[in-house]
Amino acid sequence: MIPVIAIDGPSASGKGTVAERVARVLGFHYLDSGALYRVTALAARRAGLAPDAAGPLGELAAQLPVRFEGGDIYLSEQVVTDDIRTEDCSREASLVAAVPEVRAGLLVRQRAFRQAPGLVADGRDMGSVVFPDAALKVFLTASAAVRAERRYNQLMNKGIPANMQVLLRDIEARDARDASRAVAPLQQGNALLLDTTHLTIEQAVDQVLSWYAAARPPAS
Numbered sequence: 001m002i003p004v005i006a007i008d009g010p011s012a013s014g015k016g017t018v019a020e021r022v023a024r025v026l027g028f029h030y031l032d033s034g035a036l037y038r039v040t041a042l043a044a045r046r047a048g049l050a051p052d053a054a055g056p057l058g059e060l061a062a063q064l065p066v067r068f069e070g071g072d073i074y075l076s077e078q079v080v081t082d083d084i085r086t087e088d089c090s091r092e093a094s095l096v097a098a099v100p101e102v103r104a105g106l107l108v109r110q111r112a113f114r115q116a117p118g119l120v121a122d123g124r125d126m127g128s129v130v131f132p133d134a135a136l137k138v139f140l141t142a143s144a145a146v147r148a149e150r151r152y153n154q155l156m157n158k159g160i161p162a163n164m165q166v167l168l169r170d171i172e173a174r175d176a177r178d179a180s181r182a183v184a185p186l187q188q189g190n191a192l193l194l195d196t197t198h199l200t201i202e203q204a205v206d207q208v209l210s211w212y213a214a215a216r217p218p219a220s
């Protein structure tokens, strides 16, 4: 069985950075499942679909011409790596992610990332729905204030203007929506809690690696 490390958590918790680094250290593949919801939201906007048009959105998700290549994300032949990181796209992603047809449409595609020698997957429902048999499940979080600050720095580094108060409000609204939706809500479940409010990225990565070393069956 190809091992999976599932890292779920709320927005801007740093799980993407931690997941990517853990994957690099172990030589595993990496799935940024949030990017799939973001690309779906972008494609829906471009197709003029309303965020509650369940049927057409589900079809769009199932047939999404998305590709991850050389650190970039493509929608058809167009690079959308930066377009999907705007706050508008974050909000729209969380809206389309509440549509069951969209989640069903993206399921098979997410599971296809499970390839040898292993996968680190980050999102909201990696451990609960997509990879319930993951070797290690982590719920990575941080206080809302620290997450707003991290998102602010991330946007500033990309030259995208941002306002801390607005970011904090958006993060809290998105958390509430992700945690309260009927399908695949964000919850800790049986995952190990990793609160990174007072941790550096390196400390968070080390914690995940040592949990994984402890969880992994000894090589025979």
Ligand code: CDP
Pocket: 010, 011, 012, 013, 033, 034, 035, 037, 038, 090, 093, 094, 095, 097, 098, 122, 123, 124, 125, 126, 174, 178
């Ligand atoms: O970067 P951030 O953590 O804010 O968001 P993301 O991981 O890129 O995910 C964007 C949105 O997609 C989230 O607000 C969730 O609503 C949704 N999502 C989801 O529902 N399930 C996942 N496995 C991943 C993301």
